[in-house]
Amino acid sequence: MDNPEIELPPNRLGKLDVGGAVGSEGFLYVLRDVGYGYPYSSTIELVSGEIGDDLTHYLVTSEQTPSALVLGVFVDSVGVQAAGGILLQVLPKAATDEELVRTLESRIGSLSGFTPLLRQRQTLPEIFEHLIGDMGLRILPETQLVRFQCSCSLERVLGALKLFGVEELQDMILTDGGAEAKCEFCSEVYQATPDHLNQLIKDLQQDTGSAPRVRQASILF
Numbered sequence: 001m002d003n004p005e006i007e008l009p010p011n012r013l014g015k016l017d018v019g020g021a022v023g024s025e026g027f028l029y030v031l032r033d034v035g036y037g038y039p040y041s042s043t044i045e046l047v048s049g050e051i052g053d054d055l056t057h058y059l060v061t062s063e064q065t066p067s068a069l070v071l072g073v074f075v076d077s078v079g080v081q082a083a084g085g086i087l088l089q090v091l092p093k094a095a096t097d098e099e100l101v102r103t104l105e106s107r108i109g110s111l112s113g114f115t116p117l118l119r120q121r122q123t124l125p126e127i128f129e130h131l132i133g134d135m136g137l138r139i140l141p142e143t144q145l146v147r148f149q150c151s152c153s154l155e156r157v158l159g160a161l162k163l164f165g166v167e168e169l170q171d172m173i174l175t176d177g178g179a180e181a182k183c184e185f186c187s188e189v190y191q192a193t194p195d196h197l198n199q200l201i202k203d204l205q206q207d208t209g210s211a212p213r214v215r216q217a218s219i220l221f
């Protein structure tokens, strides 16, 4: 986003106007690292600028999984008072059951918002009970709290920097006095000192049968 500090009045429903701030012209870029080698990436046009709507559209069209994502955040003058979300997905065998999909759509559509439920101190199991309790809802004992975590580290940054090769690393030391890398996922900034880079150079010089040098490397971790 070009203007991340934007502030807009609430939309006509009295909610944060995320769609107005993001706009509906543009693309949603999704990078998914499912733990097998290179991350899977795809691009899809925005439909509304609202995060829940656009991610739902991505899941339905790109991954072809009937899905509904409801997100909410309630902010007052003190800060964020409640935030959360529900992702409902129909497993492949049930995806052909049009009536089931229709029923779920209308139930999700009947939610007037997610944060009012959280602010009423409803727990997620209570919300699910209310939403699909009559459809054989079973809450598994192995629940897991979702948390944000990024697998980036200085070691991975140094591993990526090594791909630049001896000459460019020497140039980074001489010209910039080191190197800086920012993780695209969590925005953590890593500093590689001249000592780090000298060590990489040493490693590269010791590597036998030196591999062809890559002048440009896209750093993804």
Ligand SMILES: [Zn+2]
Pocket (backbone or CB within 6 Å): 150, 151, 152, 183, 184, 185, 186, 187, 188
């Ligand atoms: Zn990161």
